Amino acid sequence: MTEEIVKSALSKVMYPGFTKDIVTFGFVKDIVINGSDVSFTVDITSSAPEVAQQITDEATTELKRAGAANVNVNIKAPVMPRESSSRGKNIAPQVKNFLMVSSGKGGVGKSTSSVNIAVSLAKMGKKVGLLDADIYGPNVPRMLGVSDVKPEVNGNKVLPIKAYGIEMMSMGSLMEEGQSLIWRGAMIMKAIEQFLRDILWSELDVLVIDMPPGTGDAQLTLAQSVPVTAGLTVTTPQTVSLDDSRRSLDMFKKLNIPIAGIVENMSGFIAPDTGVEYDIFGKGTSEPMAKEFDTEVITEVPIEPAIRTGGDEGKPVSFVAPESESAKRYMKAAESIWAFIEDINEKGGVDNAAVQPTTPPGVSACSTGGASQAAPQQSSGGSCGTGCGCH
Ligand SMILES: Nc1ncnc2c1ncn2[C@@H]1O[C@H](COP(=O)(O)OP(=O)(O)OP(=O)(O)O)[C@@H](O)[C@H]1O
Numbered sequence: 001m002t003e004e005i006v007k008s009a010l011s012k013v014m015y016p017g018f019t020k021d022i023v024t025f026g027f028v029k030d031i032v033i034n035g036s037d038v039s040f041t042v043d044i045t046s047s048a049p050e051v052a053q054q055i056t057d058e059a060t061t062e063l064k065r066a067g068a069a070n071v072n073v074n075i076k077a078p079v080m081p082r083e084s085s086s087r088g089k090n091i092a093p094q095v096k097n098f099l100m101v102s103s104g105k106g107g108v109g110k111s112t113s114s115v116n117i118a119v120s121l122a123k124m125g126k127k128v129g130l131l132d133a134d135i136y137g138p139n140v141p142r143m144l145g146v147s148d149v150k151p152e153v154n155g156n157k158v159l160p161i162k163a164y165g166i167e168m169m170s171m172g173s174l175m176e177e178g179q180s181l182i183w184r185g186a187m188i189m190k191a192i193e194q195f196l197r198d199i200l201w202s203e204l205d206v207l208v209i210d211m212p213p214g215t216g217d218a219q220l221t222l223a224q225s226v227p228v229t230a231g232l233t234v235t236t237p238q239t240v241s242l243d244d245s246r247r248s249l250d251m252f253k254k255l256n257i258p259i260a261g262i263v264e265n266m267s268g269f270i271a272p273d274t275g276v277e278y279d280i281f282g283k284g285t286s287e288p289m290a291k292e293f294d295t296e297v298i299t300e301v302p303i304e305p306a307i308r309t310g311g312d313e314g315k316p317v318s319f320v321a322p323e324s325e326s327a328k329r330y331m332k333a334a335e336s337i338w339a340f341i342e343d344i345n346e347k348g349g350v351d352n353a354a355v356q357p358t359t360p361p362g363v364s365a366c367s368t369g370g371a372s373q374a375a376p377q378q379s380s381g382g383s384c385g386t387g388c389g390c391h
Pocket residue numbers: 103105106107108109110111112113134137139212213265266267301302303304305307308309311312
């Protein structure tokens with residue numbers, strides 16, 4: 001064997017997916033020949049294991065055909081990025097990461113933040129889904145300008161609606177206009193599960209989930225159904241809002257959800273005519289709360305009329321006005337959230353095993369903790385309505 005024979009044999013091995021061979025690409029290095037034994041390194045750019053395998057197989061075949069006895073192919077590939085290393089129950093396994101967006105109370109801009117952060121993550125090149133799990137006030141379809149769009153049904157699955165580069169599903173898109181439901185515990189759990197299991201989400205880098213305000217059944221069900229990679233709390237700077245947000249952060253801790261940070265919304269006001277920023281509700285008041293929970297205020301979004309009109313007209317500011325101050329602040333939040341998610345995955349990901357219900361199979365966990373056990377006659381049919389079977 002000579003180096004020329006080895007190179008000539010290897011020049012018959014195409015780099016998978018290309019019409020050029022591995023020698024022409026300059027990937028073959030460190031050829032060592034010992035009698036009829038050959039060893040060499042192939043320094044490739046893909047981390048996919050099937051690429052390495054194909055090169056190894058074809059190179060071995062070609063070299064043996066050229067007279068080599070033993071062939072040792074040493075593939076040098078970049079380390080596979082750890083996109084998700086989470087474990088535990090996951091009823092939507094095609095989704096790599098889940099971001100739970102919560103707030104202590106309604107009206108603080110949770111949906112607006114979810115929409116603009118989802119659009120910003122998509123602008124970063126991520127494959128993003130947005131689940132409007134706010135069953136009490138599903139207003140994401142309006143904010144994305146798709147309130148008239150009915151989703152396509154495929155068998156017993158539903159295709160998400162596409163808008164501004166993201167996939168979206170909402171109870172608002174599934175219900176007839178004006179229809180309202182009184183949501184009870186068991187129905188909330190079922191709705192959240194169906195949103196994850198029966199919607200045909202693509203292979204997503206991240207599913208942003210706009211939760212109902214508060215800390216109830218929906219939050220618990222979500223945490224038990226999928227490993228939630230990160231939690232985000234949206235607050236306004238007033239003390240009353242902060243008190244509620246503390247409960248939301250506390251919930252993340254109890255559910256073992258890593259806290260990606262706090263969005264301080266309605267933080268100051270940017271006058272549309274002058275662009276001057278005014279302080280209205282107080283600014284930066286979320287900072288001590290962030291410290292308390294060992295997290296950060298990842299962005300401060302001012303009150304800007306364009307944010308409200310963008311929401312009402314279905315034109316998210318992050319998409320239609322990317323140069324606006326608000327769009328930049330949402331982008332800052334998206335970058336920080338993605339860095340946090342990557343960090344969580346590098347450290348081994350999350351595991352939701354500890355928050356699984358401990359009740360027997362077929363019986364769901366009781367969100368009321370069996371509080372009315374002593375007074376079954378007060379609850380209709382002897383059940384709290386959660387289907388928990390503990391009353
Ligand atoms: N920074 C902002 N500047 C101007 N308007 C805003 C801003 N943030 C939110 N809004 C407006 O405030 C209203 C409430 O926002 P949004 O629906 O996002 O709140 P929410 O917390 O999701 O409420 P709910 O929990 O009731 O669904 C919307 O009309 C929205 O356009």
